[in-house]
Amino acid sequence: MQAATAHEEIGAASDPAAALMACPREDRLAAFERLPPPIRETVLDALSEDDLLAFVHDLDPDEARSVLTDADETTRETVLDRLDTERAEKIDRLLSYDADSAGGLMNLDFVTVSADRPIDAITERVRRFESRTGRYPTIFVVEDGDILGALPNGTLAMAAPDDRARAYVEAVPSVRYDREDSDVLAVFRENRDRAVAVLDADGSVLGVIHAGDLLGVVEDVAGETLFEFTGVAEAENALDGPLVKVKSRYTWLIINLGTAFLAAAVVGLFETTIAQIAVLAAYMPVVAGMGGNAGTQAMAVTVRAISLGQVSLATGARVIRNEAVAGAINGAIIGALVAVIATAISSAQFGVLLGAVVGVSMVANLLIAGFFGALIPLVLDRVGQDPATSATIFITTATDVLGFLVFLGLAQTVLL
């Protein structure tokens, strides 16, 4: 937990670059990686060339990539120029892959050996790799340019020196370097404890990804869910300046403005009724708000089931039905509560009738919320859209527009 304190101190320091360099060598990378992106950039800008070189110098190529990926192009090239050629080339190659792809996740801790190689020669090869890099490699076995698999842990210690790699090789999953990180995650879901080989277009091995490399991806995905859900651009960070925040969010707000005006238009239809019974305006946020809440609940449950592959539009009838029924039941509970309160506090003129209108509207709107809360994500998923991003808009539109329509329509019919 030491680095946790370290990165917080660096983030709060008046000179974060100096604070990073004051950190013990072995904690620097972990502290740096946990800094918010805007502070990482500040640090990289502020570090002198010598300090940045000292920082990057001790790191493995994939670690150096994760630092330099945030640096501007000039800084990056100056540093690479001053490292020894072999390392600089490795880092440069890793930097060339999209950060959100298999290539961007992989490291270079692997050797490839041919299937007919004897175990003692492989051990020698691995020994050289380890003394050069300080890392123990994954041992991929290839034949005629195709990957056969990898040697399981412990093979070198267990096998006879003149056995061949072929006798021990076990298949490993592989992905192409340009596959998205979420695809890589899907591969790990099926093969928890293995390494995944990253292949070039011609089938040769470019790198290796371990489960630990994926933890960061899954955490990003976790954060992204809430971001998508609220329409915030993925790259935004809490410490960004106001203008970055505005840019990251205004599109979503404008889209929602459309929804809001649609709801407003429905209310506008009942202007005369509201002028006569102004208390209706007070209950409008109650009916619409509860519908919105219930709808996003149904949506959250459905979106999660879709993302875990547990349900699709084809198998979703049961989900939609259960959500609609659950909505109606919750509507009856909430509706009864609201009806009693409304009856108690409203003027003698409407009393019980107003309570009944609010209560019945609540049942209807929560049923609507459950139905659309389940249906819309399933449909969006079916047509290839991301259900987490766009579903809220449609669901809120449904609960607002239909909610106001039912409530004000019923009020006009019953109370006037």
Next chain:
Amino acid sequence: MQAATAHEEIGAASDPAAALMACPREDRLAAFERLPPPIRETVLDALSEDDLLAFVHDLDPDEARSVLTDADETTRETVLDRLDTERAEKIDRLLSYDADSAGGLMNLDFVTVSADRPIDAITERVRRFESRTGRYPTIFVVEDGDILGALPNGTLAMAAPDDRARAYVEAVPSVRYDREDSDVLAVFRENRDRAVAVLDADGSVLGVIHAGDLLGVVEDVAGETLFEFTGVAEAENALDGPLVKVKSRYTWLIINLGTAFLAAAVVGLFETTIAQIAVLAAYMPVVAGMGGNAGTQAMAVTVRAISLGQVSLATGARVIRNEAVAGAINGAIIGALVAVIATAISSAQFGVLLGAVVGVSMVANLLIAGFFGALIPLVLDRVGQDPATSATIFITTATDVLGFLVFLGLAQTVLL
């Protein structure tokens, strides 16, 4: 990707238990684990004792645990009784730990050796372990009952046969068996590619957790975020029946009802004004809705930064200020749009003035949304509450109550 199809087929089958057993042996576990929990329980109930035994028989103890953890107690004991005693004891021990704790995550693929043990004796030990279990173990090194660390990958192949374990041991992180899974995750965040030792209260090694075991936890956390955010009970599944759904959600809806009534009370203060200018009711959902959207955006960004440890109440002044400023700017953009539209479509009686009131209210409400959207999660985090769960309530209350107050108050002052 074969298992992905398999688990979907099982989930949709009329007899899911038979469909699971029809699945090839090696795909069964992966398919089972990806089924929604209610279907897993249905399958376990429907499987005959012999089939369940056949399913569990081929599995490692930690895999068997993950199957039997969903079975009822009687089934569980019947199956354990029919397995050989050593395996049954291991599975039983693993089942005794809380599923969300380090003990519930760990597996038993480890050996412990004393620091003075020579490499060739360790190799022999590992060979026996592997031939018995089919798995290569993590090799923990202990001295006087305390864990010193583990042997890095490849040590057995690289070291001389009469070297001692002590010469190669490297420290590994450890956690107590009763620590929560989120704590284990925090340990991995600092030590991406290592194994974590799980210790008993007396410091002896109980098991080992690898990064791959954590992927499921992180995915659960990801799903939970959206659940917390919308007030759905963590255990709810899309395929649950209506009554389970009602139970999982009604508390949240009732809490929100309180918020809604608070907003309604504010609107009630302006009943006379609304009776005179009923068109105000149409703009109410616009002002409140946009405030709610902007507030949850600010909240999503702040909650994510808190969960990544990037910001706390002590260091959050910059976040709150930036959010408030960003809110005001977005308010000006949206406000100008709304003002133009409101002026264009409203009756000649109010025209420009109504537009101005709506526009100014939008600026005020989005500033309020940004301010509270950042402040509230930081305060909740400071007082030890989960910001994702409770923040929305407070933020919606702030944007609804203050939003209506500003809008209707301004309208009453300017338009009457």
